[in-house]
Amino acid sequence: MNEAVAREPETYTHWIGGAAQSASSGKTFDTYNPTSGDVWGHFALGNADDVSDAVQAARDAFVKWREISPTRRGRLMMRWADAINENAEKIGRIETAQNGKLLNEMILQARIVPDWLYYYGGLADKIEGRVIPIDRTSVLNYTLREPLGVVGVIMPWNSPLFLTVMAVAPALAAGNTVVIKPSEVTPASMIEAVRIAEEIGIPRGVLNVVTGDRTTGEALIDNPDVAKVAFTGGVEAGRAVGVRAAARLARATLELGGKSANIVFPDADLKQAEAGLLAGIFAAAGQTCVAGSRALVHRSIHDDVMEMLSRRAAAIKIGDPLEADTQMGPVATRQQLEKDESMVARAVSEGAEIVYGGHRANPATLPNGFFFSPTILTKVEPTSFIAQNEVFGPVLSVIPFEDEEEAISLANGTPFGLAAGVWTLDIRRAHRMARRLQAGTVWVNMYRAMTFNSPFGGYKASGTGRQNGIEAMDEYLQTKSVWCELSDDVQDPFVMRS
Numbered sequence: 001m002n003e004a005v006a007r008e009p010e011t012y013t014h015w016i017g018g019a020a021q022s023a024s025s026g027k028t029f030d031t032y033n034p035t036s037g038d039v040w041g042h043f044a045l046g047n048a049d050d051v052s053d054a055v056q057a058a059r060d061a062f063v064k065w066r067e068i069s070p071t072r073r074g075r076l077m078m079r080w081a082d083a084i085n086e087n088a089e090k091i092g093r094i095e096t097a098q099n100g101k102l103l104n105e106m107i108l109q110a111r112i113v114p115d116w117l118y119y120y121g122g123l124a125d126k127i128e129g130r131v132i133p134i135d136r137t138s139v140l141n142y143t144l145r146e147p148l149g150v151v152g153v154i155m156p157w158n159s160p161l162f163l164t165v166m167a168v169a170p171a172l173a174a175g176n177t178v179v180i181k182p183s184e185v186t187p188a189s190m191i192e193a194v195r196i197a198e199e200i201g202i203p204r205g206v207l208n209v210v211t212g213d214r215t216t217g218e219a220l221i222d223n224p225d226v227a228k229v230a231f232t233g234g235v236e237a238g239r240a241v242g243v244r245a246a247a248r249l250a251r252a253t254l255e256l257g258g259k260s261a262n263i264v265f266p267d268a269d270l271k272q273a274e275a276g277l278l279a280g281i282f283a284a285a286g287q288t289c290v291a292g293s294r295a296l297v298h299r300s301i302h303d304d305v306m307e308m309l310s311r312r313a314a315a316i317k318i319g320d321p322l323e324a325d326t327q328m329g330p331v332a333t334r335q336q337l338e339k340d341e342s343m344v345a346r347a348v349s350e351g352a353e354i355v356y357g358g359h360r361a362n363p364a365t366l367p368n369g370f371f372f373s374p375t376i377l378t379k380v381e382p383t384s385f386i387a388q389n390e391v392f393g394p395v396l397s398v399i400p401f402e403d404e405e406e407a408i409s410l411a412n413g414t415p416f417g418l419a420a421g422v423w424t425l426d427i428r429r430a431h432r433m434a435r436r437l438q439a440g441t442v443w444v445n446m447y448r449a450m451t452f453n454s455p456f457g458g459y460k461a462s463g464t465g466r467q468n469g470i471e472a473m474d475e476y477l478q479t480k481s482v483w484c485e486l487s488d489d490v491q492d493p494f495v496m497r498s
Contacts, residue, residue, distance in 0.1 A: 009030070009039045009040060009041050009042055010040065010041040010042070010188065011041065011042045011043075012041060012042070012043050012044065012187065012188055012191055012211065013043075013044045014044050014046060014050055014054065014208075014209060014210050014211060015191050015194050015195065015207075015208060015209040016050070016053050016054045016057050016205075016208050016209075016210065017053075017054075017057030017060070017061075017204055017205045017208065018057075018198055018204025018205060019204075021044070021050070021053065022044055023044035023045050023046055023047065023050055023212075024047060024049040024050050024053075025045065025047055025049075027044075027045040028042045028043060028044060028045055029042075029043055029045045029184060029211075029212070029213065030042055030043075031043060031098055031184070031185060031186070031187065031188075032333070032334075033097050033098070033100075034098075034099065034100035034329075034330040034331065034332050034333065034369060034370040035097075035100055035320055035321060035322075035329065035330055035366055035369045035370075036366060036368060036369055037334075037368030037369055037370065038368070040097055040098060041098075041188060043184075043187050043188075043211045043212075044210075044211050044212070045211070045212050045213065045216070046181075046210040046211055046212030046216040046219075047212070047215070047216065047219065048219040048222075048223075050210050050212070050216070051179070051181075051210055051216065051219040051220050051223055052219075052223065054179045054208040054209075054210045055150055055152075055179055055220075055223050055225050055226060056225075057204075057205040057208055058150040058177040058178065058179050058205055058206070058208055059149070059150055059177070059225055060205055061177045061203055061204065061205030061206045062147075062149055062150060062176070062177045064203050064205075064206075065172075065175060065176075065177055065203060065206050066147065066175050068203075069125070070124040070125035070127065070173075070175070071124065071125040073121075073124045073172065073173065073175070074120075074121035074122060074123070074124035074125055074173065075121065076121075076200070076201055076202050077117045077118075077120065077121035077124065077169065077172055077173065077202075078117060078118055078121040078122075079200040079201060080117055080196065080197045080200055080202060081113070081114030081115075081116075081117035081118050081121070082114065082200075083196045083197070083199065083200045084110060084113055084114055084117070084161075084193060084196060085110075085111055085114045087110075087192070087196060088107050088110035088111045089107055089110075090192070091106075091107075091110040091161060091189050091192060091193065092106035092107030092108075092109070092110050093106075093107075093322075094188045094189045094192065095109075095110075095159075095160055095161065095186060095188075095189045096321050096322060096329075098157070098160075098185060098186040098187075098188060098189070098332075099157050099158060099160070099185065099186050099287070099332040100285070100321055100329040100330040100331065100332050100369075100370065101158070101159075101284050101285070101287070101321060101329060101332075102284075102321045102326060102327075102328075102329055103321055103322050103324075104324070105283075105284065109159055109161065109162040110161060110162075112162070113161055113162055113165045115451070115452045116165050116166060116169045116452045116468075117165065117169050118452075119169070119452040119453055120169035120170050120172070120173040120452075120472075120473075121169075121173060123170075123173050123470070123473060124172075124173040124174075124175075127145050127173075127174065127473065127477065128145070129142055129143040129144045129145055129479075130142065130143050132481075138485060138486050138487035138489070139483055139484065139485055139486065140483075140484040140486055141481065141482065141483050141484070142481075142482050143479050143480060143481055143482070144479070144480040144482060145477045145478070145479055145480075146175070146477065146478055146479075146480055147174045147175030147176040147476065147477065147478075148174075148176055148227035148228050148251070148476060148477070148478055149176060149177075149225070149226075149227040150176065150177055150178070150179060150225055150226050150227055151167075151171045151176045151177070151178050151179075151226070151227065151228045151229075151230060151476065152178075152179050152181065152220040152221060152223070152226040152228070152229045152230070153167045153168060153171070153178055153179070153180045153181070153229075153230045154180075154181045154217045154220065154221075154229065154230070154231045154232075154233070154241065155167070155180070155181075155182055155183060155190075155231075155232050155233075156183050156232050156233045157183035157185035157186040157332050157333075158284065158287045158288060158289075158332065158392075159288075160182055160183065160186040160187075160189050160190060161189045161190060161193055163232050163255075164180060164182065164190055164193075165193075166232075166456075166467045166468060166472075167230035167232070167253070167467065168180070168207070170467075170472040170473050170475065170476050171230070171476045172206070172207075173473065173476075174473055174476035174477050176227075176228075176476055177205065177206045177207070177208075178206065178207050178208065179208045179209075179210060179220060179226070180194070180207070180208065180209045180210070181209075181210055181211070181212065181216055181217045181220050182209065182211065184211070184212065184213050185332055185333055186332075187209070187211040190209050191209050191211070194207045194208070194209050217241075218244065221241055221244045221245055221250075222244060222248070224248060226250060227250060227251065228250060228251040228252065228253070228475075228476065229241060229245050229250060229251070229252045229253075230252075230253045230475075231252065231253070231254050231255070232254075232255040232256075232289070233256065233257075234256065234257050234390070234392075235256045235257045235390070235415075235416075235461050235462075238254045238256040238257075238463065241254065242254055242464070251475075252464070252465075253463075253464065253465035253466075253467070253475050254463040254464045254465065255289065255456075255457060255458065255462075255463045255465075255467060256289070256418070256458060256461060256462050256463040257289055257390040257392070257416060257418070257461075257462065258289050258290055258291065258293075258390060258416045258417075258418030258419055258458065258462050259293055259294060259387070259388065259389070259390055259414045259415075259416040260280070260290055260291060260292050260293065260294065260416070260418055260419040260420055260421070260439070261292070261294045261295075261296050261407075261410065261411035261420050261421070261437075262276065262277050262280050262281075262292035262294065262295050262296065262420070262421040262423070262447060263296045263401075263407050263411060263420065263421060263422050263423065263433065264277070264295065264296065264297045264298060264301065264305060264423045265298050265407075265422075265423060265424040265426070265429065266298045266300045266301050267424055267425045267426055268423035268424050268425065268445075269423070269425065269445070270301070270304070270305065270308070272423065272445060273305070273423040274305070274308050274309065274312065276292075276421060276423065276443075276445075276446065276447040276448075277292060277295050277305075277309060277396070277447075278309070278312055278313075279447055279448055280292025280421060280447045280448055281293055281295075281374075281394060281395070281396045282313065282316060282327075282328055282374045282394050282396075283328075283448065285328055285329060285330065285331050285372070285393060285394045286331075286391065286392060286393045286394040286395060287331060287332060287336075287392055287393065288448070289418060289462075290418055290419040290441070290448060290450075291391075291392070292396075292419075292421055292447055292448075293390070293391060293395065293396060293397060294387060294396075294397050294399060294410075294411075295309075295396055295397070295398045295399070296399050296400075296401050296407055296410050296411060297398060297399070297400055297401070298400070298401060298402075298407075299400040299401065299402055302398070302400045305398070306355060306376070306378065306398060309355075309356075309376055309396070309398070310355050310356045310376060313356045313357065313374040313375075313376055314356060316328050316374050318361050318363060318371055318373070318374075319363050319366070320363070320365075320366065328374065328394065329371075330366075330369045330370040330371045330372075331370050331371075331372055331393055331394075332370070333370065334370055336370070336392065336393060337360070337370040337371075337372055337393075339391070339392070339393065340372045340375075340391060340393035340394070340395060341359075341360070341372070343385070343386055343389070343391050343393075343395065344358045344375060344377070344386075344395060346385055346386065347377055347380065347384065347385070347386035347397075350381065350384045350385065350386070351379055351380075351381060351384070352377045352378065352379050352380045352381075352384065352386065352397070353377065353378050353379045354375065354376070354377060355376040355377065355378050355398075356373075356374065356375065356376045357372075357373035357374050357375030357376060357394075358373065358375045358377075359372075359373055360372055360373070361373035372393055372394060373394070374394045374396075375393075375394060375395045375396065376396050376398060377395065377396065377397045377398065378398050380397040380398070380399055382399060382410050382413055383413075387399065387414070388414050388415070390416070404429065404432065404433065407433070408433070408436050408437065411437055411438075411439075412436075412437065412438045415460055415461040416458070416460060416461055416462045417438045417439045417440060417458055417459025417460040417461070417462045418439060418440055418441070418458040418459075418462035418463070419439050419440065419441040419442070419443070420437045420439040420441070420442050420443070421442075421443045421444075421446075421447045422434065422437075422442065422443070422444045422445075423444075423445055424444075424445070425445075430444045430445075438459045438460060439458075439459055439462075440455075440456065440457045440458045440459050440462065440463075440466075441456060450468070451468070452468055452469075453468065453469050453470075454468055454469055455467070455468050455469035455471045455472070456468045456469075
């Protein structure tokens with residue numbers, strides 16, 4: 001029997017204050033295996049009461065977490081990193097079963113997650129204030145950089161543990177405690193990871209997980225004891241999160257969607273460019289925020305590139321993501337599958353032509369899975385719906401351009417600004433493009449790379465704030481200015497002193 005369907009559904013509860021806790025309402029919800037279409041697990045459906053319990057547990061733990069020395073906090077984070085690495089295969093299998101991405105990719109993500117915990121664990125005891133040389137020499141003025149308190153983390157389904165740790169690691173290093181609301185599509189791996197954290201010594205309540213739907217996330221954002229919200233997801237959801245947080249003056253970091261351009265010039269190494277274009281959109285079935293969903297190709301090489309891409313797309317092996325030779329698995333949800341179909345249909349109605357794909361692509365052994373073929377569209381108008389909106393599926397729009405000016409205009413001509421790729425052997429052109437592209441990340445002769453110590457985030461509607469790198473620490477700290485009069489002089493309260 002296929003491994004994707006040969007199991008009974010798992011049952012999970014919230015994880016609050018170091019203990020499993022059922023939903024206060026008694027309600028649950030189901031998650032599905034996108035490979036088979038079957039129910040994968042049953043999860044607690046959280047409400048405002050459950051969120052309040054988790055926030056209270058985090059508040060209580062905040063006092064203890066702050067009392068632990070920064071060096072010790074950092075070392076606990078590093079021990080958690082080691083424990084995650086030891087459980088990487090288990091976590092990877094859980095995530096593949098819940099979101100349909102390739103097992104090798106999910107295991108690899110679980111194995112690189114420790115890099116983030118090592119890096120930020122190492123930064124925990126390097127958070128320093130300053131002594132300010134003010135004009136009044138009898139006064140000592142210095143700054144303290146302090147944690148915010150309880151941080152709410154709301155994450156998507158495409159890379160559940162990886163994206164969550166990107167937010168959690170700097171938050172913990174800064175001395176905050178955390179309540180995590182994972183996606184209702186993929187909640188299991190984060191519960192497993194938090195259990196592991198407590199097994200290695202991170203105090204109970206420092207990390208809490210409340211599972212549920214949109215209303216659960218809204219309750220977390222609205223909770224008055226949540227000092228900051230870190231959100232990764234779609235633009236419309238991100239706007240809603242930002243508005244709700246701003247209503248009570250809570251901070252928010254928003255890592256949102258993209259419509260990233262992969263720009264190919266005629267002097268590019270076309271073999272490299274072909275690999276980058278394919279990886280940029282068909283890896284992970286296009287379910288990444290940085291997906292290179294627009295290929296901007298110089299008109300002189302447009303037809304050659306189209307032929308190369310079509311040939312390679314036709315050779316992609318679609319199947320069970322647990323199998324080693326599968327190159328593309330299903331999309332994560334039935335809703336995403338229907339979105340892929342509807343957006344391609346709309347593109348065709350607006351004049352686009354399907355060069356390859358554009359339909360469901362279920363393997364014979366998995367008739368109920370959520371599979372969509374790698375899809376390539378041509379004759380896409382730059383202002384059309386498909387060119388201006390995120391698909392989050394394996395759909396590539398190929399658009400020709402004449403020169404650098406037109407390439408820049410096309411690349412910057414969407415509301416998004418998360419990432420971009422430039423393929424050229426002209427070093428001057430590469431740096432000109434990098435400066436002019438309105439994107440938080442620009443890759444030159446490569447694509448879809450990310451690391452713990454290089455900042456990541458978007459321009460325009462692709463988000464606010466930065467993840468990764470030293471910059472991310474600032475998102476989870478606040479600055480206090482301390483003034484100390486050192487002289488014995490008595491200051492007359494009615495005489496102004498300069």
